[in-house]
Amino acid sequence: xxxxxxxxxxxxxxxxxxxxxxxxxxxxTLLSDFLRHELGATGTHVGCEHGVCGACTVRVDGVxxxxxxxxxxxxxxxxxxxxxxxxxxxxxxxxxxxxxxxHHALQCGFCTAGILxxxxxxxxxxxxxxxxxxxxxxxxxxxxxxxxxxIVRAVLEVAAQRREQRQEERDDV
Amino acid sequence: MSDSSIGQPVHRxxxxxxLRGQGRYTxxxxxxxxxxxxxxxxxxxxxxxxxxxxxxxxxxxxxxAVLTGEDLAADGVGGLPCGWQITDxxxxxxxxxxxxxxxxxxxxxxxxxxxxxxxxxYWQAKDASELIxxxxxxLEAVASAARALTDGAPxxxxxxxxxxxxxxxxxxxxxxxxxxxxxxxxxxxxxxxxRLIPNAIEPRAAIAQYTPGEERYTLYTTSQxxxxxxxxxxxxxxxxxxxxxxxxxxxxxxxxxxxxxxxxEEAVLTWASRRVARPVRWTAERxxxxxxxxxxxxxxTRAEMALDGDGxxxxxxxxxxxxxxxxxxxxxxxxxxILYATLLAGQYRTPKIHCxxxxxxxxxxxxxxxxxxxxxxxxxxxxxxxxACGRALxxxxxxxxxxxxxxxxxxxxxxxxxxxxxxxxxxxxxDAAMEMADVAGFEQxxxxxxxxxxxxxxxxxxxxxxxxxxxxxIAGALGARAGLYEAGEVRLHPTGKVTVFTGSxxxxxxxxxxxxxxxxxxxxxxxxxxxxxxxxxxRVPFGMGTxxxxxxxxxxTAIMRALxxxxxxxxxxxxxxxxxxxxxxxxxxxxxxxxxGTDRTLSMPEIAFSAYVPHNYPLETLEPGLDEMAFYxxxxxxxxxxxxxxxxxxxxxxxxxxxxxxxxxxxxxxxINPMIVEGQxxxxxAQGIGQALLEACVYDDASGQLVTGTYMDYTxxxxxxxxxxxxxxxxxxxxxxxxxxxxxxxxGAIGAxxxxxxxxxxxxxxxxxxxxxxxxxxxxxxxxxQQAGGSRAA
Numbered sequence: 001x002x003x004x005x006x007x008x009x010x011x012x013x014x015x016x017x018x019x020x021x022x023x024x025x026x027x028x029t030l031l032s033d034f035l036r037h038e039l040g041a042t043g044t045h046v047g048c049e050h051g052v053c054g055a056c057t058v059r060v061d062g063v064x065x066x067x068x069x070x071x072x073x074x075x076x077x078x079x080x081x082x083x084x085x086x087x088x089x090x091x092x093x094x095x096x097x098x099x100x101x102x103h104h105a106l107q108c109g110f111c112t113a114g115i116l117x118x119x120x121x122x123x124x125x126x127x128x129x130x131x132x133x134x135x136x137x138x139x140x141x142x143x144x145x146x147x148x149x150x151i152v153r154a155v156l157e158v159a160a161q162r163r164e165q166r167q168e169e170r171d172d173v
Numbered sequence: 174m175s176d177s178s179i180g181q182p183v184h185r186x187x188x189x190x191x192l193r194g195q196g197r198y199t200x201x202x203x204x205x206x207x208x209x210x211x212x213x214x215x216x217x218x219x220x221x222x223x224x225x226x227x228x229x230x231x232x233x234x235x236x237x238a239v240l241t242g243e244d245l246a247a248d249g250v251g252g253l254p255c256g257w258q259i260t261d262x263x264x265x266x267x268x269x270x271x272x273x274x275x276x277x278x279x280x281x282x283x284x285x286x287x288x289x290x291x292x293x294x295y296w297q298a299k300d301a302s303e304l305i306x307x308x309x310x311x312l313e314a315v316a317s318a319a320r321a322l323t324d325g326a327p328x329x330x331x332x333x334x335x336x337x338x339x340x341x342x343x344x345x346x347x348x349x350x351x352x353x354x355x356x357x358x359x360x361x362x363x364x365x366x367x368r369l370i371p372n373a374i375e376p377r378a379a380i381a382q383y384t385p386g387e388e389r390y391t392l393y394t395t396s397q398x399x400x401x402x403x404x405x406x407x408x409x410x411x412x413x414x415x416x417x418x419x420x421x422x423x424x425x426x427x428x429x430x431x432x433x434x435x436x437x438e439e440a441v442l443t444w445a446s447r448r449v450a451r452p453v454r455w456t457a458e459r460x461x462x463x464x465x466x467x468x469x470x471x472x473x474t475r476a477e478m479a480l481d482g483d484g485x486x487x488x489x490x491x492x493x494x495x496x497x498x499x500x501x502x503x504x505x506x507x508x509x510x511i512l513y514a515t516l517l518a519g520q521y522r523t524p525k526i527h528c529x530x531x532x533x534x535x536x537x538x539x540x541x542x543x544x545x546x547x548x549x550x551x552x553x554x555x556x557x558x559x560x561a562c563g564r565a566l567x568x569x570x571x572x573x574x575x576x577x578x579x580x581x582x583x584x585x586x587x588x589x590x591x592x593x594x595x596x597x598x599x600x601x602x603x604d605a606a607m608e609m610a611d612v613a614g615f616e617q618x619x620x621x622x623x624x625x626x627x628x629x630x631x632x633x634x635x636x637x638x639x640x641x642x643x644x645x646x647i648a649g650a651l652g653a654r655a656g657l658y659e660a661g662e663v664r665l666h667p668t669g670k671v672t673v674f675t676g677s678x679x680x681x682x683x684x685x686x687x688x689x690x691x692x693x694x695x696x697x698x699x700x701x702x703x704x705x706x707x708x709x710x711x712r713v714p715f716g717m718g719t720x721x722x723x724x725x726x727x728x729x730t731a732i733m734r735a736l737x738x739x740x741x742x743x744x745x746x747x748x749x750x751x752x753x754x755x756x757x758x759x760x761x762x763x764x765x766x767x768x769x770g771t772d773r774t775l776s777m778p779e780i781a782f783s784a785y786v787p788h789n790y791p792l793e794t795l796e797p798g799l800d801e802m803a804f805y806x807x808x809x810x811x812x813x814x815x816x817x818x819x820x821x822x823x824x825x826x827x828x829x830x831x832x833x834x835x836x837x838x839x840x841x842x843x844x845i846n847p848m849i850v851e852g853q854x855x856x857x858x859a860q861g862i863g864q865a866l867l868e869a870c871v872y873d874d875a876s877g878q879l880v881t882g883t884y885m886d887y888t889x890x891x892x893x894x895x896x897x898x899x900x901x902x903x904x905x906x907x908x909x910x911x912x913x914x915x916x917x918x919x920x921g922a923i924g925a926x927x928x929x930x931x932x933x934x935x936x937x938x939x940x941x942x943x944x945x946x947x948x949x950x951x952x953x954x955x956x957x958x959q960q961a962g963g964s965r966a967a
Contacts, residue, residue, distance in 0.1 A: 028296070042201035043194015045426070047374040048459040052884035055374055083194035097192040101184050104852045108681030109191025110198065110375040110426025131897075138892035142884070144374050144427050145681045146852060147859035147921075148892040 004073065012076045016041060017085025025072035032056040034072035035082065043083040043113050047142070054141035057114035058082045064121035083113035086120065095161060096120060099154035107145035115141050119155050127166075129159055177763065178690045178700060182848030185686045186700070187679070196424040199378040199393050204452035207380065208237050210442060211298035212455070213288040213305055214464065215280035218314035218536035218877020219327060222278060222287070226306035230290060233304055235297030238449050240441075241288045242277035250274065250444055253435060254409040255501040256401075258652045259339045259510055259532075267339035270330040270534070272500040274410070274437035280309070281329055281499035282537050283879055284464025289441055291449055314877030318496035318533035319473060329499055329534035336534045338497050339506070343514045343590055344527035349479075352488030352525050356479035360562045366550045367947045368471035368496065368870040369863075370463055370887055371543050373680075375426020377466060378456035381442035385450070389417050392443050396422040396708075397432045397678050398718020401655065403710050405435040405503070411444055418443075422708040425680035429860070430542040431466045432680065433720050434503035463882045468870055469543020471496035472509060472550050476558045478523075484568045486577050488525040491517060491554060495532045495540075502541035506532065511651050512547025512639075512721075518588035519555040520599045520635050520814060521577040526589045536877040542720060544860055544922040545638070552636040556927035560633070560934070564943070570633050570931070571607060575600065578635075581905075592639055594812045597840060601903040603635060606816035606838040609899055615820070627822045629833075630936025634817040634928035639810040640916035641726035659723070660715040661731035662802035663692065663739050667785035669778025671696065671703045674802075676716015677728030678708050681856075682918060683849045684724060690845050691729055691912065695736045696777045697764010714802055722916025725845065726811045730910045734803035742799065743780045749791040750775060750783060811907045811915035815839030817858075819928035823936045828955030830866055830933055837900045837924060842907040842915035850917045854900045857921020863890035864922070865929035869948050888948075937961075 004010050004027045013022035016039060023038035030049070035041045035058070047055035049068045056067040059081040086094045093101065096119055106112040115138065122129070122137045129137075134155045138148055190196050227239040253272040260266060276287050288305055292298035313327040320326055321336040329336050353359055379394040390413055396402050399420040407415040425432060438455055446453045457465070472495050479488040495509035514528040545552075563573040579586050581598040588594065607613075615631050622629035642648065645656040662674040673692050677684060689703040696703075706712050719728070740760055747766040748755040751773055759767050767774045783790055784799040820834040837854055844850050867888040871880040881887040906913030926947060933949050934942065941961035945953065 026296070036201070037203070041194075042198075043196075045198070045375070046200075047376065048884055050459065050883060050885070053374055053459075083192075087193055093189075093192055100192055101188040104185070104848050106188060106191055107683070107852060107856060108373075108375065108425065108427040109187070109196050110373075112191055113194050116192070132893075135892040139894075142372075142374060142889050142891065144372055144429065144860070144889070145856045147855035147857075147890075147898065148895055149855050149897050150852060152892065152897065 010073050012072050014075050014077065015079045017081055027071065027073060029072045030068050031070040031072050031075050032067035035067060041082055041084055045110050045113055047111065053111070054118065055111045055114045057117045059117050059121055062121070064118045083116055086116060096123065096158050099158045103150040103154040103157070105146060105150035105154040111141060111143045115143065115151060123155065123159055123162065127159065127163060131156060177694050179694050179845055180847065183686055183690055183700065183846055185683050186689070187683065187685045198375055198424045198426055199380065199395050200456045202380055202393055202423065204380060204382055207452040207454050208291050208293060208449060209295040209298050210445065210453050210455040211290045211295065211302050212286045212438065213290065213302040215276065215283060215285040215287055217280055217309055217311050218283050218316065219312040220280050220309040221312060222276060222280065223308040223310055225288060227288065230301040230304040233297065233301035235293035236301045237291045237293065237451065238445065239288060239290050239305065240445060242273050242275035245273065245275050245444070246277060248444065250440065251410045253437060253440065254405055255506065256503045256654045257507040258654060259341050259506040260652065261339040262342050267506055268333050270332065270500060274440045283877060284461065284538060285499070286437055289445065291445060291453055314536040316535050316537050316872035316874045316877045318471070318494045318535055320874060321533040321535045322494065322531065329536060338532040338534055340529065340531050341510050342527065342529040345525065346527045349488045349490050349525045349527035353477065353479045353490065356487055357482040358480040358566060359477055360480065360558065360565045361475065361477040362558050362561050363475050364554065364557055365946050366470045366472040366474070366553055367864060367868070369469040369543055369868050370870045371429045371431035371466055371469060372462065372889060373427035373429055373431055376457035376459060376462045377432065377436065379439050379442050380452060380454040381446035382452040383447040383450070389419065390443055390446065391419045391421065392439060393421045393423060394439050395425050395432050396420065397425065397428040397680060397720055398716065399678065399708055399710050400676060400716045401718055402435050402439060406440055406443060410440045419711045422678055428680045429544040430469065430546055430720060433718065434467050434541055459884070460882055463887065464538055464879055467502045467539050467541035468498065469540065470550060471540050474554050476554045478558050478562050480562060480566065484562065484566050484573055484576055486521055486523040489517060489523050491528040493528065493530045495530060496535050496537065497532050498535060498537045498539035500539050502539035505539060505541040507652065508542050508547045509550070513551050515590045515592050516548050516551035516637065516639060517555060517590055519552065520579060520637050522579050524589060537872055544857065545919040546721065548638045548919065549923045549926060552634065552923050553927050556634045556636065557930065560931045571603065574603065574633065574635050593809060595809060595908045596905045597812060597814050598903065598905050599635060599814060602814065602838045602840055603816040605901060605903050606818050606836050609838060609901060610818040610820065610834060610836040612818070622822050628825055628936040628939065629820065629822050630932045630934070632819045632928045632930065632932025632935055634924045634931065636817070636924040637812055637814040638919060638923050640722035640813055641807050641811040642721045642723060643810050644808055645806050655717065656806070657717060658804050658806035659717055659728040659731040660802065660804050661728060661735045662714055662800070663732060663735040665739065665781040665799040667782055669698060669702065669781050671698055672706060673703060673732060674706045674713045675728050675732060676713055676718065677724040678719045682719065682724060682853065683846070687725060687846045687849055688729065688732060691732060692736065694763065698777055722813065722918040725912065725914045726907065726910055726916050727805060727807050729912050729914065731803050731805035733911045734805050735801045738801035738803060739799060742795065742801065743777065745791065745795055746780050746783055747775045750789055808909050811842065813839060813841050813915040813917065813920055815920060815924055817924035817928040819932040821929065821932040821936055823933060823954060825940065825958055828951035828958065830949050830954060832862065832896050832929065835896055835898050837898065837921065839902050839917065839920050840904050841902055841917045842904055843913035844902060844904060845914070851900055853917045854921045855898055857919055858898055858925050859890050859895055861922040861925025862895060862929055865926040865947050866949050867894065
């Protein structure tokens with residue numbers, strides 16, 4: 001087990017959106033602060049630092065996780081995916097991002113990164129979600145701007161699109 | 174360009190950067206050599222500071238400086254100013270206490286800043302703050318306005334005899350009393366408008382930098398109105414020459430009013446950045462957001478209506494006590510007065526209205542404008558009272574409203590509370606909302622719900638608001654210490670691209686899209702070639718910012734005025750190039766100048782090129798270049814209005830309220846981008862429903878401690894608390910601005926709360942519940958049912 005003294009600086013190396021990145025972290029440095037201020041990945045936002053608002057949600061080894069409830073040292077050696085990686089480098093928006101734009105699922109944009117990461121994880125697991133399931137998943141996030149209606153519409157539409165796409169792929173085979 | 178984008182749901186251009194994580198919010202910005210600030214805040218609601226020991230903190234690892242109110246005073250730093258002065262019933266100015274950015278002598282609410290530690294890292298600053306020894310002498314505190322106004326209540330400010338900030342009134346009290354004496358019916362309600370905490374998801378943040386070579390300061394801050402912050406800091410707090418201070422509000426993660434105000438941290442950081450000769454940054458922790466962002470609402474009101482035998486309103490009498498908190502925040506005094514009592518006519522012809530407002534200081538966080546600011550409070554009073562009238566007189570809720578509506582042919586309509594409504598059609602929005610909400614089928618749905626053991630109810634709210642505040646001279650007469658115009662600049666570049674500078678600020682409202690639609694349409698230049706710049710006092714000439722749903726009505730009109738100037742000048746350039754008189758050049762309003770009756774035309778980019786490469790140009794009579802700016806001061810408020818209908822089901826066993834349908838049909842005047850407008854309505858509804866069902870800022874009255882200081886205690890609306898909304902518009906164009914727009918940002922928060930509460934009261938009528946206070950949490954609803962004894966009747 002890793003042992004670090006309170007004031008030690010620890011080298012943390014992780015795979016951020018497919019690229020190996022490393023930086024220094026104190027034991028108490030939160031993953032959210034490490035990503036933002038050490039690695040410069042400011043797309044991940046911090047809204048409450050107590051694990052409630054969900055703005056800082058990233059995917060750690062594919063699983064949606066609150067970056068404010070995780071220490072940077074705990075992410076050492078792991079894969080971390082953030083909003084910056086959703087579309088790839090300057091590529092077109094992903095289907096989920098494009099649906100958010102189409103359905104006006106964001107306003108100030110501050111909570112959006114976390115919500116996108118939860119939705120990305122959710123849609124990987126739930127292929128045919130109901131509106132109630134989508135709202136239940138979104139209840140891990142606070143958005144003060146949108147009233148959530150646009151977000152719900154976007155997520156349901158992406159799920160339907162992906163089902164259609166899979167059906168077409170099956171039909172092609 | 175032939176296809177106008179006006180009225181089209183153009184997808185937002187700002188979304189690209191937000192969806193990719195490329196937004197640039199204040200906390201994303203880092204300056205070389207920056208230090209970190211941590212504010213030590215009072216744990217007491219009221220205490221005397223007998224001394225502050227900073228020696229140990231100053232010697233802690235990484236600490237650059239520890240500064241207190243004494244240091245501020247020694248440097249001559251002033252207090253935070255209040256931007257609105259109310260004159261009381263006796264003609265005296267309101268009581269206006271000193272508001273030092275760091276406490277001096279006393280702390281007056283939990284969260285009042287006592288000292289700031291500046292260190293190499295955030296954690297070093299925070300750790301060192303624990304070494305500061307503040308010798309507090311705790312004093313008795315008062316959190317509720319009602320108790321603060323009683324004899325012998327602990328005084329918030331020693332320099333005043335009592336805690337009454339002002340008593341203010343509007344309307345003819347004697348006439349109203351006489352109308353009550355002769356009324357066929359009188360109905361009254363006692364209501365509380367619950368205190369709210371705004372909770373923008375981006376916490377407030379600021380970074381200040383002093384550049385000695387230029388003797389200039391730069392402040393990056395989470396502001397809805399950077400020019401106002403610059404003006405207040407420059408003229409009142411720091412006395413920095415205004416031209417030596419740059420304020421930048423980059424991407425801002427929601428405001429809802431709470432980021433209008435000039436806050437202590439902005440001034441302290443700016444002052445400290447010069448003192449320590451380093452850029453200094455600070456970002457609020459969420460608990461600081463809860464205790465130091467200006468709160469909203471907190472009114473207690475008794476409202477009465479006098480009616481004739483047919484249910485026509487004869488007179489209305491309102492008594493309100495408003496909690497101002499410990500100090501006067503920037504625009505606080507205007508909220509329970511000018512922005513509240515003037516809206517008490519609602520959509521109705523009530524001929525006589527009298528309102529008296531008593532504002533109190535308490536040992537709580539300052540209260541100021543929060544989405545709607547005064548108008549939600551007024552609408553809640555009016556619509557709860559109208560609902561009670563309907564029930565008391567046995568008149569259907571839609572009918573009692575229709576019976577008292579200002580008819581559409583009565584505009585312009587002068588209310589008895591100062592406002593002059595320019596236009597509206599209240600029947601139209603109510604008709605549309607009732608159809609959309611399928612009111613006709615409601616009783617059947619109620620019966621079906623009853624068969625499942627649920628109580629279903631329907632509630633109405635037909636609201637009006639006053640937006641786009643207001644002619645500056647009138648606002649000034651009412652106590653505003655600022656103008657309320659807006660500035661806009663339209664710069665065509667030689668290549669035909671356009672940069673637009675607006676004094677409005679977008680923190681989620683989508684100005685970069687909507688404003689570009691307006692400019693693109695008028696100049697016939699593609700939206701992609703029009704950039705909207707906002708939020709930087711070095712780039713934008715001037716501005717009053719964004720609040721009160723004013724951006725398009727006031728800021729958009731300033732841009733329209735600048736566009737008029739661009740087109741006037743372009744016409745002269747075109748006349749020269751086409752060798753005709755300017756009077757013979759027609760503009761098609763979409764980018765093409767034409768010699769009347771011919772096919773000889775010039776496009777806006779061709780003219781722009783000529784303006785900057787003036788080889789064939791009337792240099793004797795016209796300056797080169799094509800860059801025009803305008804200020805616009807509105808001639809009246811705008812008056813968005815609408816009808817909201819809420820349908821709820823209540824589980825009598827648990828008291829849980831479920832919103833099963835929510836319909837909003839609004840009149841926003843002309844709509845530039847219906848997608849963005851719908852989004853604004855959705856967000857407002859979520860906040861309005863949050864207030865009605867979930868949100869309450871609770872203080873312990875005796876200790877002044879904030880009980881709801883985290884997201885585990887303060888319930889924010891989540892996706893599973895809300896339905897999908899059904900919204901539409903029935904628009905009558907505003908008569909006094911060129912776009913015909915009224916504003917849509919606050920409507921949902923204004924209209925929703927009474928619709929929800931009226932629906933729950935309707936649902937629980939059979940159980941004997943006729944009154945219930947916000948927020949309608951399950952325990953409150955369940956208790957109301959138990960107290961009415963209705964659970965047994967069920």
